[in-house]
Amino acid sequence: MPELPEVETIRRGLEPILIGQQVMGVVVLNEKSFHGSNNDILQFINGAIIKDVRRRAKVLIIDLSTDYSLVIHLKMTGQIVVRGANSWAGGHPNESFVEDLPNKSTRIYFILSAGTKLFFNDQRKFGWIKLIPTIAINELDFISKLGPEPLIGRPIKEFLRRIRRRNNTTIKAAILDQSVVAGIGNIYADEALWISKIHPLTRVRDLSDGQLRSILKGAIEAMTKSIESGGSTMQNYVKADGSRGNYLDLFANVFRREGQPCPRCGTNIEKIRVAGRGTHICPRCQQLLDISN
DNA sequence: CTAGGATCCTGTCAGC
């Protein structure tokens, strides 16, 4: 899915378009994608004004004037597309960015004032939208367990404290764990480990605090660069000549680059499997020091 | 409590 930088890019794109708009109606095309009762839709969505668009970890939060919020998780293949006076799209990049909507991947859409429609598309149906009272968000199990936001404040001390609870697992599994640090997914895990020259199979207990610090700094560097390059939006999906672009080219050094030379040393990037996920490494820059594996 | 594998679902692609 969209990871922290992609969700933040969506938030920044939606904020100026959505704030102040009124929600006129909701169409739920796949029941499992929407968590909330029909009665709540009538009572707390229809007619509500959008007050704010926020993000926590990989979750997008749309606050309504009814003191209810839409909590949106895009998981692997979710995307948000706005059509109308201001068209915009972000999230999992595919042809639904530009196709007529709703289409076969549209799960929910919202009809807004001024003829705007907001589509929630999700090919694999893992994503969801919850309608809950705004004050109940922080009590959601998933939210309350989250680790620190990597791009806000000084997350390092809390990150170190939490990752030491994962001493017996691999560093890749540990940084993918949202209760260790919020927002890192498969792309930024691989990029962070390449930047810090750590092999993803290294056990956490075999890493010093200094090495763990450099991994978090690597993740922050990769995520910051991704947000600055504009994320996976319609703008960098469709190129000027009509062909399809790949926003990973703008910041990724190893992710989906197997067979290509490492930008640092020229050795071919390899793809392996770690923590059940496809994992990209430079076998020369990231050697596994086999102490206790 | 932790660790790791199966699972939810649709679509695409490599290999036969």
Add this chain to the structure above:
DNA sequence: TGCTGACAGGATCCTA
């Protein structure tokens, strides 16, 4: 040209 299995930018559930 089918068919089959592997795999996918995530997190939860289940078992040990």
